[in-house]
Amino acid sequence: MLELIHSIREKSRELLAAGRVDGVLCLARDRFDVVQPRLILRAEKTGSIETSPKWNLAKLALRTLRRAGPSFRLAVACRGCDERALLELAKRNQFDPTRITLLGYTCSREQAESCLCDRPYPEKPAAGEKIEGVDPFADPRVSALLTGDEGERTARWTGLLGRCIKCYGCRNACPICVCTPCKLEDDLWVERAVVPTELIPYHLIRAFHLSDTCVACGACQDACPVGIPLLALQLVMRRRLRERYGYEAGLEADRKSPLLMDFDHASPAGFELPAWTVSSEAPHER
Amino acid sequence: MNAPETTDKKPSPRVLVFACRWCALIGADAAGRKKTELPASFRVIPVECASMVEPDSVLRALASGADGVAVMGCHLGGCRFNDANHVAVKRMEALGDLLDTVGIGRRRLLLSFGTAHEGHEFAEVLGNFLRELGPLPELTRWRKTLLNLPAFR
Numbered sequence: 001m002l003e004l005i006h007s008i009r010e011k012s013r014e015l016l017a018a019g020r021v022d023g024v025l026c027l028a029r030d031r032f033d034v035v036q037p038r039l040i041l042r043a044e045k046t047g048s049i050e051t052s053p054k055w056n057l058a059k060l061a062l063r064t065l066r067r068a069g070p071s072f073r074l075a076v077a078c079r080g081c082d083e084r085a086l087l088e089l090a091k092r093n094q095f096d097p098t099r100i101t102l103l104g105y106t107c108s109r110e111q112a113e114s115c116l117c118d119r120p121y122p123e124k125p126a127a128g129e130k131i132e133g134v135d136p137f138a139d140p141r142v143s144a145l146l147t148g149d150e151g152e153r154t155a156r157w158t159g160l161l162g163r164c165i166k167c168y169g170c171r172n173a174c175p176i177c178v179c180t181p182c183k184l185e186d187d188l189w190v191e192r193a194v195v196p197t198e199l200i201p202y203h204l205i206r207a208f209h210l211s212d213t214c215v216a217c218g219a220c221q222d223a224c225p226v227g228i229p230l231l232a233l234q235l236v237m238r239r240r241l242r243e244r245y246g247y248e249a250g251l252e253a254d255r256k257s258p259l260l261m262d263f264d265h266a267s268p269a270g271f272e273l274p275a276w277t278v279s280s281e282a283p284h285e286r
Numbered sequence: 287m288n289a290p291e292t293t294d295k296k297p298s299p300r301v302l303v304f305a306c307r308w309c310a311l312i313g314a315d316a317a318g319r320k321k322t323e324l325p326a327s328f329r330v331i332p333v334e335c336a337s338m339v340e341p342d343s344v345l346r347a348l349a350s351g352a353d354g355v356a357v358m359g360c361h362l363g364g365c366r367f368n369d370a371n372h373v374a375v376k377r378m379e380a381l382g383d384l385l386d387t388v389g390i391g392r393r394r395l396l397l398s399f400g401t402a403h404e405g406h407e408f409a410e411v412l413g414n415f416l417r418e419l420g421p422l423p424e425l426t427r428w429r430k431t432l433l434n435l436p437a438f439r
Contacts, residue, residue: 146387151423153389158427161388189346199428200349204384205342211380236387237380244379259376 004105007127008077009049011103015075016043021101025061026077051105056219058085058175065095077103081217083122084250085175088213115218136235145232163226166197170230173223176213211237212259215250299353299419301328304339308366309402310358316405325416337370341381354419356396
């Protein structure tokens with residue numbers, strides 16, 4: 001662990017000293033002993049860099065790049081989930097990926113278990129060894145939420161989602177929720193200034209918008225003040241995308257989402273209709 | 287003198303139909319011209335293409351009182367906009383996963399593809415859908431907006 005931190009500090013120092021980047025976005029300990037995200041601009045300050053706690057930096061990186069001038073180059077010292085989130089943001093033209101240098105570090109076994117992460121490492125780690133991930137569906141915290149028939153599920157999820165105080169924390173914490181304007185702030189979809197919120201529009205629209213983008217970092221559920229297990233909704237949709245199309249958000253930079261974006265290569269041949277579709281492939285002369 | 291007959295039958299389920307205007311909507315018209323018998327509890331919204339129907343609209347309809355939502359387009363391979371209706375299939379399929387997870391169930395979402403001169407198919411598919419929705423419980427738990435106190439544990 002200490003080696004990993006030293007390696008990240010050293011690499012950040014080298015990048016800044018060589019002038020290859022103008023700033024390093026990372027977690028750092030300040031003089032009050034508080035660890036929080038900081039933008040480090042000078043090489044001699046890199047000794048304060050930390051790698052925990054978990055803190056999603058993707059949205060901050062985006063904001064930093066937008067506020068700084070177009071020539072500002074940024075290094076981000078982050079975990080694997082941040083790397084995937086940044087890749088998804090770049091795919092959606094939120095920033096120019098050539099301006100970002102990634103200093104990814106791997107997570108430990110305990111960290112992977114606490115996040116239920118099946119990929120606790122960046123694709124090209126700058127520090128640390130890749131370790132095997134955790135299967136989130138094997139964990140009772142997730143699998144218990146996904147059992148039962150429609151009645152039981154409705155009772156469970158209306159109870160869980162009914163706790164919501166509509167703080168928009170899940171949306172704000174999500175590294176990928178960056179749309180402006182946001183549908184959750186539009187009276188047509190979700191009535192504003194009404195608490196508690198309507199369950200279907202607020203929660204299911206939010207969950208569906210991330211169905212093919214979610215990198216399963218768990219920031220939404222970490223941010224939730226009433227402890228709604230929001231990640232379970234995303235995990236199911238992620239698994240289905242992987243089963244159906246072999247697609248996983250945040251891995252392939254040049255592959256568009258098969259769900260929403262791919263208007264060009266959906267070949268009619270070989271595409272299997274889901275069983276619930278009622279297709280009217282009846283003979284015409286009836 | 288007989289008392290007027292009363293029925294305790296549940297009102298027929300309310301269904302919102304998004305019909306692509308190139309095929310399914312013409313099919314719906316054809317069903318009407320043939321005077322096909324159908325429950326009167328569905329409403330049709332014409333759209334340019336089934337792929338324009340955002341899953342958000344389906345969710346909004348369910349929240350606003352629809353018991354089921356039907357999205358109807360052209361035959362796969364017969365879309366006016368190349369392969370756009372494939373996108374509709376993929377999106378709605380993913381939405382079905384979400385509906386299944388939370389317990390609303392993808393049975394409340396009908397995806398169907400036909401051509402303009404298949405009015406009888408439109409009537410049959412929609413009639414079956416309405417019959418399937420009949421026995422399903424209402425979505426009151428999902429629509430209730432009062433603070434659900436027992437959920438605070």
